[in-house]
Amino acid sequence: MRPQNGDDPDRFRVENILGGKLYVSPSGPPSGTDQPLADGAYVSLADGEGNLWFLPDPDLNSRPGSGTEFGFQVRSVYDQVLSDPTPVSITVRPVDDPPVGGPDRVGPFREDSQNNAIAVGDLLKNDAPGPADEAAYDGQTVSLVGVAAGVHGTVTLQGNQILFTPDPDFHGTATFTYTIRDSAGLEADVPVEVEVLPVADTPxxxxxxxxxxxxxxxxxxxxxxxxxxxxxxxxxxxxxxxxxxxxxxxxxxxxxxxxxxxxxxxxxxxxxxxxxxxxxxxxxxxxxxxxxxxxxxxxxxxxxxxxxxPVNDPPVAVDDDLDALIPQRAVEDGDPITFPAALLTANDSAGPANEAGQGLRVVGVSPVEGVAVSLDEAAQEITFIPDQDFHGTASFTYIVEDDGTTDDQSDPQRSAPATVRLTVEPRADLPEVPQVVTTAEDALSEPIRLAKNANDGDEIAAFRIRNVEGGTLYHGDGKTPLILADGVATIPADQGEAYVRFLPAPDRHSALGDTFSFQVQAVAPAYSSESSSPSPKGRRAWSSYPTRTATARRGIPSASW
Known part of the structure; x- marks a missing residue:
């Protein structure tokens, strides 16, 4: 800078700096450590004449229409007096800048996936050929011209797309770079982050x-x-x-x-x-x-x-109705009945279907009600006998055992108990009838009481009379003779008792050696297995026939039994 009037100033003042920064640098272009002059700063006469440098702001130039001015004003200082400002105008010629790539993050892609397609056009959307003026005034564009693998993945350029494959078993953020080129041939590398989501491997x-x-x-x-x-x-x-x-x-x-x-x-x-x-x-x-x-x-x-x-499963024993399995009928105070145990196991199961071929045998019996029961295990026969004076529904339990194996070793298993039910039909006990009764010759005896045995109950429905010898029996009224059909007469019992009267044959008495007697049997209808009502089969349970003797004595009007 030189003063216009030729006089030497003391120093210079710079101000109104536009479009860049002004430096004092005696050694040449300013470095990054040099500080720019502040607006209104003073410089020495020597610096003003050859050591000032102007650095335009980045990417600005004097292209027509840019609207950017570059320069500053300078004043000379004489004895502390400032001269009028002298403008300094600077022209900044445009130069081609490298293209600029914007940050990219793509994905997500799955771990262990392959050849994930990334559109080139999507990556270039935020890229530019340089400062805005290069696209606006020069019409420059950018294109993607290459790719390079980064970290945790590989890439290939294929037409208008990039194929990305993450490294095996990697998940997280992978990277690669691509290269862009502007119309002037300048290039730049752009980094890309790739999100890779975890996918489990085979456990x-x-x-x-x-x-x-x-x-x-x-x-x-x-x-x-x-x-x-x-x-x-x-x-x-x-x-x-x-x-x-x-x-x-x-x-x-x-x-x-x-x-x-x-x-x-x-x-x-x-x-x-x-x-x-x-x-x-x-x-x-x-x-x-x-x-x-x-x-x-x-x-x-x-x-x-x-x-x-496989293991051997326990067999399953099923409850049985013995009345449907054997022809014999159990009778109160009757004889023992023996039957094959196989009748009970016929409806039992050895276990699941795969064990159907196993054999079953009864290995235990236990009484429950109304019977005593025993097992001949070797012969596989079961014997039972009703309890004394019991009739109705009796029961006992049994257990079966199979002949199965586990791991080819014998492993017999036993079932839970199953219940066997049977009907014990009632049998009347000997009725209570006077052993001896005495009456006068040709005289009707006093009423003779026929009563059920104390061990019997309401099942006694009648009395059966037979073998009347030496006279005639009458009903309790003494007027109606008993009519014997085939030598037998049956009279109903009223709450377990009935009355008859005996009339000796005319002019007969014991002193002559005549015999007077009859036999009495208690009658009880057979019970079905379901109830105590009379059996529809019409069977009857009889007591034995006790013989009762009537003695007729001459001249003795009456006597006790």
Whole structure:
């Protein structure tokens, strides 16, 4: 800078700096450590004459229409007096700048996926050929001319798209770069971040062998060694031949559901279906899972293979109605009845269908009500006899044993008791009838009381009379003779008793050696197995015939029995 009037000033003042910064640099262009002059700063006469440098603001130039001015004003200082300002105008020629790439983040893509397509046009949307004026005034554009792998993935340029493949088992943020070129041929590299979402790898799962109807516990399930805490769940599917339970739970895992990885530390439990067994057909499949999403399961599942060894199951004995199985009928105070035990086992089961070929035998009997029962185990025969004075529905229990095996070793099993019911038909006991009665010759005796035995009950419905000898029997009224059909007469019992009267044959008496007697038998209708009503079969239970003797004495008007 030189003063216009030729006088030497003391110094210079610079002000109104436009479009850039002004530096004092005696050694050449300013460096990054040089400080720009402030607006209104003073410079020495020497600096003003050759050491001032103007640096335009970045990417600005004097292109027509840009609206940007470059320069400053200078004043000379004479004895502390400022001269009028002298403008300094600077022209900044435009130069081509490198293209500028904007930041990009693409994805998400799945772990272990391949050739994920990224559109080139999407990446170039935020890229530019340089400062705005290069596109506006020069009409420059940018194009993508190359790609380079960065970290955790590989890329290839294929037409209008980039194919990205993450490294195996990687998830997180991967990177690559692409190169853009402007119309002037300048290039720049642009970094790209790629989001890769975790996908579980195939977990490990145990298996094992258990016995029929026994759970297999502690089946280990673990993440793949390639995975970390991002695998938070396991997906259970393909459950076959039983149920899967989490540790300590009584609720099975539904097929096609998730369980938390944190909940399987003690291992899963597999419970085979009842009575099921086999070398195959049992197990379940486990997939690793990131959260409870089917989108991030391990592509392959691990199969828990379980073998179930058959065991012999207990047989099942079924209750029986013995009346329908044997022709004999049990009678109160009657004889023992023996029948084959096979009649009871005919409707019993050796166990599940696979044990149908096993043999069954009765190994124990126990009375319950109304009978004594015994078993000849070798002969497989059962004998029972009604309890004394019992009639009605009697019962006893029996137990069967099979001849099954477990692991090819003999393993007989016994059933729970089954109940056998049978009907014991009533049999009347000897009625209570006076042993001897005395009456006068040709005289009707006093009423003779016929009564049920004290051991009998309401089942006594009548009395049967036969073998009347030496006279005639009358009903209790003494007027109506008993009519014997085929030598037998039956009179009804009123609450277990009835009355008859005896008339000796004319002019007959005991002193002549004549015999006077009749026999009395109590009658009880047979009970059915269901109730105490008379049997529809019309059977009767009779007592034995006790003989009762009537003695007729001459000249003795009456006597006691």
């Amino acid at each position: 490990s799962v145990g298996g094992g062998t258990t016995r029929e109807d026994e759970p297999l516990e502690g089946i280990a399930v673990a993440r793949s060694d390639k995975d970390g805490p991002e695998v938070t769940h396991f997906y259970i599917t393909g459950v076959q031949g039983g149920d899967v339970y989490p540790p300590g739970s009584s609720q099975p895992v539904a097929d096609g559901s998730f369980i938390r990885a944190a909940d399987v530390g003690a291992g899963l439990t597999f419970v085979p279906a009842p009575d099921a067994f086999g070398e195959s057909g049992f197990g379940f499949t486990v997939h690793g899972a990131v959260g409870e999403s089917l989108d991030f399961l391990s592509p392959e599942g691990a199969r828990a293979v379980i073998r179930v060894i």
